[in-house]
Amino acid sequence: MINGELWTDIDGKPIHAHGGCRLYHNGKLYWYGEDRRDNVYVSCYVSEDDGQTWAFANHVLTADSPTQKTRVEADLSLRNPSGGKVNLERPKVIYNQKTKKFVLWAHYENGENYLKAGAAVATCDTPDGDFVYHGSFRPYGEMSRDCTLFVDGDKVYFISAARDNADLHFYLLSEDCLNVSRLVNRAFSNEFREAPAIIKQDGKYLLITSECTGWKANQGGYSVADDIEGVWSDIQPFGDKTTYGSQSAFLYRNPQGDIVFFGDRWGGNGFLHGGKFIYEDSAYVGYKIEWTKQSAVLIPSNEAFI
Ligand code: DGJ
Secondary structure (H helix, E strand, O other): EEOOOEEEOOOOOOOOEEEEEEEEEEOOOEOOOOEEOHHHHHHHEEEEOOOOOEEEEEEEEEEOEOOOOOOOOOOOOOOOOOOOOOOEEEEEEEEOOOOOOEEEEEEEEEOOOOEEEEEEEEEOOOOOOOOEEEEEHHHHHHOOOOEEEEEEEEEEEEEEOOOOOOEEEEEEEOOOOOOEEEEEEOOOOOOEEEEEEEEEEEEEEEEEEEEOOOOOOOOOEEEEEEEEOOOOOOOOOEOOOOOOOEEEEEEEEEEOOOOEEEEEEEEOOOOEEOOOEEEEEEEEEEEEEEEOOOOOOOOOEEEEOO
């Protein structure tokens, strides 16, 4: 796979999985991401060769998914009052060992503007089944936009942009991962960061974020911490002025133990190509990260690093 070129599944169809995440489960690798076609919100692909090839698995969350409330206050609507689609952006899925459920969190908007700024939750018994939608809400009344999930031992954190993106909030989730249980950190005050992606190595945390320029690629930044709930270092530049033409989606460790930066080149309605959105171009990038005590460095490559 070549960075920034059209990526297709084993049937030769473009892969639609933006702003998403990857999850290993029972020897298979699952790739979830945003898919804006038809009634679809989140699609899932599966790989049995560590991400070399991908098969389409399911449209796991759609405008017609079943709904079920798990909190007292939650907006269950999967369509807006005009009947149009809402937005469920940056979907992230984790496996909850305690409940044996796959839990998805995403950024919710009503599809007409970006004023809802909510966190949305869905669950499923299997990694690529039909997820049940549990609705969206604002954690502690705070806006919640670009987001990610992070499993840290027996704790799970939801990290999302608050206060019109000015700050990044860290929420510890409840044991069932269906709710926030505590706001444990507010970082990067007034730094306006989006697209958070996080990984841990030797007890330290690395967080990559982007600037706020919509889908347009910009200079990435990285920050490190000894304690996810503690002090995060000032943001340092990551990659070049456009993060090599991408916006962060997620970080993961490949079977060789390398840290992979996975990013998107797209624009919500498609991929910006000479000023025009062409949806069928689903462009992604995978770059190696060399993270040492001194720095986190993106290693650019033409071939995707997976
Ligand atoms: C910036 C985010 O990073 C994108 O994923 C998308 O949500 C745009 N905002 C929407 O304007």
